[in-house]
Amino acid sequence: MARAEFQTLPGTRDLLEPESGRVRALVERFAIEAERAGFGLIVPPMFEDVGVFVRIGEASDIVSKELYDFEDKGGRDIALRPEFTASVCRAFAETRPLIPWKTWYSGPSFRYDKPQKGRYRQFEQVGAEVIGSDDPDLDTELIALAWRFFQRLGLTDVVLLLNTLGDFAERPVYLEALSAYLAANADRLSDQARITMAVNPLRVLDSKRPQDAEVVADAPLMVDYLSDDAAAAFDRVRQGLRALGVPFEEAPRLVRGLDYYTRTTFEFVAAGLDAAQTAIGGGGRYDGLVEALGGPPEPGVGFALGVDRTLLACDEQGVFEPVDRPVDVWVVATTAGTEGLQLVEELRSAGIAADRSYDGRSMKAQMKAANRSQAPIAVIVGEDELAAGTVSVRTLRGEGRQAPVERSQVVARVEEMVRSSPS
RNA sequence: GUGGCCGUAGCUCAGUCCGGUUAGAGCACCUGGUUGUGGUCCAGGAUGUCGGGGGUUCGAAUCCCCUCGGUCACCCCA
Structure with a gap:
């Protein structure tokens, strides 16, 4: 705690x-x-x-x-x-x-x-x-x-x-008038107001204490001076x-x-x-x-x-409320190599907001993280994709449609999806 | 600066008045639900020096004192 x-x-x-x-x-x-x-x-x-x-x-x-x-x-x-x-x-x-x-x-x-x-x-x-x-x-x-x-x-x-x-x-003319008035009515003011009066009479006008209200209400005003x-x-x-x-x-x-x-x-x-x-x-x-x-x-x-x-x-x-700004893509990689690392960086270099999981987590754990991130798209690379030279691109909102995409076409495909459905 | 209230797991809180075995709940988190896929569901799991220090007591999250922090009011202001 x-x-x-x-x-x-x-x-x-x-x-x-x-x-x-x-x-x-x-x-x-x-x-x-x-x-x-x-x-x-x-x-x-x-x-x-x-x-x-x-x-x-x-x-x-x-x-x-x-x-x-x-x-x-x-x-x-x-x-x-x-x-x-x-x-x-x-x-x-x-x-x-x-x-x-x-x-x-x-x-x-x-x-x-x-x-x-x-x-x-x-x-x-x-x-x-x-x-x-x-x-x-x-x-x-x-x-x-x-x-x-x-x-x-x-x-x-x-x-x-x-x-x-x-x-x-x-102002001195006014302050003199104000001070004189306050001094004459000091017995009806709060203790705090009397202290304020000595330091800066103007600020007595600002008192929100009910006790001072009556005196303040009748005080001379600057507008008249x-x-x-x-x-x-x-x-x-x-x-x-x-x-x-x-x-x-x-x-x-x-x-x-x-x-x-x-x-x-x-x-x-x-x-x-x-x-x-x-x-x-x-x-x-x-x-x-x-x-x-x-x-x-x-x-x-x-x-x-x-x-x-x-x-x-x-x-x-209830206006101007805080908003989450999720990334565009979550990269899910279960391969032993640097595929995940390269994919996120490639996407980021292309101007696409991308993030991923670390520490070699399971596919299930990575998908959970992807979901939690609120990213609309997941780009998935496992051993199958690696062997085929593809990645799987999956939508994460709604039911989740997944399709293979040539590895070389990933950025183009994601850009297209991001543009067509602005989040 | 003055006064009231509060301080228990990451979060929200129960337990404190009427001290007593291993301090609880919900949410969140982690793992698993047959071998690569999230959001629902099910099962399991980890987590606290009960803000800190001192005191009273056989024994204190529970009582007392101090301290730190928060919060609200006053003052004032953004």
């Missing part, structure tokens, strides 16, 4: 077929959508100088308690990325690609928090970012990209929550989404986990999932982040989707 000498570390796991293939398929779908929209792939390192991530917000839980960090042998302070956005901004500042720079990514991110369903210390994300333009149409296109992706997967119960956090310029520019940009995004037919819900209290967000913020929520992991993706604008990382003052916008949670949502809806 749990007797293996080594086990995966907490919050990590091995993904095996068919689940692993499903993850790969999902990433491929995302890649198609992203590249169709003009995004190029970036593969940044999985770990960075801890400073890269600290800049995304020291007051955020992601940095203050969930950073998976350590010191390397060179005495450097390192952290495994908790998300891609900071790395993308760092990469932009470092390599200075042409703007607007549109890039997409996939891969693991790491957060040192307590694992539970849909929440792992190593989790898979896909996402896209654009750096170098503050055109709100980009916000809209990014949202549309994610939305289209969900649609293609067959997810229909995803809800898009939309908000704006305004610009850094006007927007600059004309920020308000116009938000209008433009809403207008764009309506024009594209992407449904959204305005969520004036939506505050996301990172401190760097400005203007548009959004979150994708899967209605069917348990409260703990309903957020299957999110993003927004981060117009000061590149500069905070030592780059030029270029604006940015992007989103990330949680692959594991998206898959949970798919399970919930």
